Amino acid sequence: xxxxxxxxxxxxxxxxxxxxxxxxxxxxxxxxxxxxxxxxxxxxxxxxxxxxxxxxxxxxxxxxxxxxxxxxxxxxxxxxxxxxxxxxxxxxxxxxxxxxxxxxxxxxxxxxxxxxxxxxxxxxxxxxxxxxxxxxxxxxxxxxxxxxxxxxxxxxxxxxxxxxxxxxxxxxxxxxxxxxxxxxxxxxxxxxxxxxxxxxxxxxxxxxxxxxxxxxxxxxxxxxxxxxxxxxxxxxxxxxxxxxxxxxxxxxxxxxxxxxxxxxxxxxxxxxxxxxxxxxxxxxxxxxxxxxxxxxxxxxxxxxxxxxxxxx
Numbered sequence: 001x002x003x004x005x006x007x008x009x010x011x012x013x014x015x016x017x018x019x020x021x022x023x024x025x026x027x028x029x030x031x032x033x034x035x036x037x038x039x040x041x042x043x044x045x046x047x048x049x050x051x052x053x054x055x056x057x058x059x060x061x062x063x064x065x066x067x068x069x070x071x072x073x074x075x076x077x078x079x080x081x082x083x084x085x086x087x088x089x090x091x092x093x094x095x096x097x098x099x100x101x102x103x104x105x106x107x108x109x110x111x112x113x114x115x116x117x118x119x120x121x122x123x124x125x126x127x128x129x130x131x132x133x134x135x136x137x138x139x140x141x142x143x144x145x146x147x148x149x150x151x152x153x154x155x156x157x158x159x160x161x162x163x164x165x166x167x168x169x170x171x172x173x174x175x176x177x178x179x180x181x182x183x184x185x186x187x188x189x190x191x192x193x194x195x196x197x198x199x200x201x202x203x204x205x206x207x208x209x210x211x212x213x214x215x216x217x218x219x220x221x222x223x224x225x226x227x228x229x230x231x232x233x234x235x236x237x238x239x240x241x242x243x244x245x246x247x248x249x250x251x252x253x254x255x256x257x258x259x260x261x262x263x264x265x266x267x268x269x270x271x272x273x274x275x276x277x278x279x280x281x282x283x284x285x286x287x288x289x290x291x292x293x294x295x296x297x298x299x300x301x302x303x304x305x306x307x308x309x310x311x312x
Contacts, residue, residue, distance in 0.1 A: 025041075025046070025050070025052065026038070026041050026042075026046040026047065026048075026050055026052075026059045027050070027052045027053050027057060027059055027062045029041055029059075029071075030059040030060070030062040030063040030066075030067050030071055030075065031062050031063065031066040031067045031071075032066075032067070033071070034070075034071075035070050035071060035074045038059075038071060038074050038075065038078075039074065039078075042078055048075070048078055048079060048080055049080070049081055049084065055086050055087060055088070056086055056087060057086065057095075058080065058081065058084045058092070059075055059080065060072065060075045060076070060080040060081070060082070060084065060092045061084070061086070061090075061091075061092045061095050063075055063092075063104070064092040064093070064095045064096040064099075064101065064104045064108060065092075065095040065096055065098070065099040065101065065104075066099070067104075069103040069104050069107050072096075072104050072107045072108065073107055076107070076108075076111045082108065082111060082112060082113045082114075083114065083117070085117075085119070086119075088119055088120050088121070089118065089119030089120040089121075090119045091113065091114070091117050091119070091125070092108055092113065093105065093108045093109070093113040093114070093115070093117065093125045094117070094119060094123070094124070094125045094128045096108060096125075096137075097125040097126070097128040097129040097132070097134075097137050097141065098128040098129075098132060099132075100129070100132050100133060100134030100137055101137075102134065102136050102137050102140060105125075105129075105137050105140055105141065106140055109140070109141075109144045115141060115144045115145055115146045116145070116146060116147050116150065118150075121152050121153045121154075122150075122151065122152035122153040123152045124146065124147065124150050124158075125141055125146065126138065126141045126142070126146035126147070126148065126150065126158045127150065127152060127156070127157075127158050127161050129141055129158075129170070130158035130159070130161040130162040130165070130167070130170050130174065131161035131162065131164070131165050132165065132167070133165070133167055134167075134170075135167060135169030135170045135173055138158075138162070138169075138170045138173050138174065139173055142173065142174075142177050146158075148174055148177050148178065148179045149179070149180060149183075151183070154185055154186045154187075155183075155184060155185040155186040155187075156185050157179065157180065157183045157191075158170075158174055158179065159171065159174045159175070159179040159180070159181070159183065159191045160183065160185060160189065160190070160191045160194055162174055162191075162203070163191035163192065163194045163195040163200060163203045163207065164191075164194040164195070164198060164200075165200075166195070166198060166199075166200035166202075166203055167203070168200070168202030168203045168205075168206055171191070171195075171202075171203045171206045171207065172206050175206065175207070175210045179191075181207065181210060181211060181212045181213070182212070182213055182216065184218075187218055187219055187220075188217065188218035188219035188220075189218045190212065190213065190216045190218075191203075191207055191212065192204065192207045192208070192212040192213070192214070192216060192224050193216060193218055193222070193223075193224050193227060195207060195224075196224035196225070196227045196228040196232070196235050196239065197224075197227040197228070199228070199231070199232045199234075199235060201232075201234050201235055201238065204224075204235050204238055204239070205238060208238065208239075208242045214239060214242045214243055214244045215244055215245050215248060217248075217250075220250055220251050220252070221249070221250040221251035221252075222250045222254075223244065223245065223248045223250075223256075224239055224244065225239045225240070225244040225245070225246065225248065225256045226248060226250055226254055226255070226256050226259055228256075228268075229256040229257070229259040229260040229263075229265065229268050229272065230259045230260060230262065230263035230265055230268070231263060231265055231268075232265075232268070233265060233267035233268045233271060236256070236260075236267075236268045236271050236272065237271055240271060240272070240275045244256075246272050246275045246276055246277040247276075247277060247278050247281070252283075253283050253284070254283060255277065255278065255281045255283075256268070256272050256277060257269065257272045257273070257277040257278065257279070257281060257288055258281055258282075258283045258288055258291060260272060261288045261289070261291045261292040261295070261298070261307065262283070262291040262292075262294075262295060263295065263297075264292070264295040264296065264297025264298050265297075265298075266297070266298045266301045266302070266303035266304075267303070269292070269298060269303040269306065269307065270302065270303050270306060273306050273307070273310055279307060279310035279311045280311055287311065288307060288311065289307050289308065289311045292304055292307055
């Protein structure tokens with residue numbers, strides 16, 4: 001399958017691995033201590049804006065991502081800088097959103113955190129939440145005025161990130177809020193293309209129901225059906241039912257049936273033949289049947305026999 005390559009996600013992907021790197025100091029207290037512990041440390045001279053935890057978290061960032069809401073509030077009351085960022089531009093709000101910490105997100109927003117601040121890859125807190133697994137955080141950020149049309153440095157929007165991550169609840173929220181269905185990444189991928197490429201059936205269904213273009217093409221000429229055909233029969237069925245072109249060709253000449261045969265996806269082969277896919281299509285001089293034989297996975301199956309009969 002294709003890789004998930006949003007530069008914003010690349011910047012935040014390592015956050016979950018850093019919880020053990022805070023050390024036994026104000027950062028550790030922000031994550032695991034009590035409000036009394038934090039206040040005592042500050043009274044003893046601990047630096048409210050100390051940097052630690054690998055990339056340079058402040059105590060507020062640590063509390064936002066790993067600590068209880070009471071610790072977030074205690075640090076805010078002590079004057080912690082809401083606008084402080086990691087070297088890559090990530091804020092405390094982005095950290096909380098990435099980690100799906102709804103109560104912490106709300107506390108930061110109530111304190112005046114900039115809901116549309118961007119990191120150095122153009123990412124926002126809404127993108128962080130949309131690319132994660134927390135629709136409730138997406139809802140809270142939208143309510144606070146987050147820009148659902150924001151794009152990162154590679155053209156990814158919150159909706160594309162949600163579709164790519166398979167969070168159907170977030171997809172539905174963003175669609176209902178008015179997200180642009182046909183927005184494209186720099187590679188030409190739409191939300192439906194990303195959902196189809198990764199087998200996110202609920203997201204595919206939600207996007208189709210909202211009116212997403214079923215035959216949208218990326219820069220390689222791939223449609224959602226071509227992307228899904230090699231390994232995702234459930235999505236193939238949904239796209240075919242929605243009227244996808246079963247004989248579309250990519251820039252390389254790949255059709256959905258050629259892709260399904262080449263990768264040995266028997267169920268998709270049958271679905272596509274039933275929908276009228278051309279059984280005699282060729283790719284680099286090889287027929288659908290020859291590609292199926294080369295893979296071997298569908299030989300001696302109903303799909304293979306259907307191909308043999310259709311190719312005559």
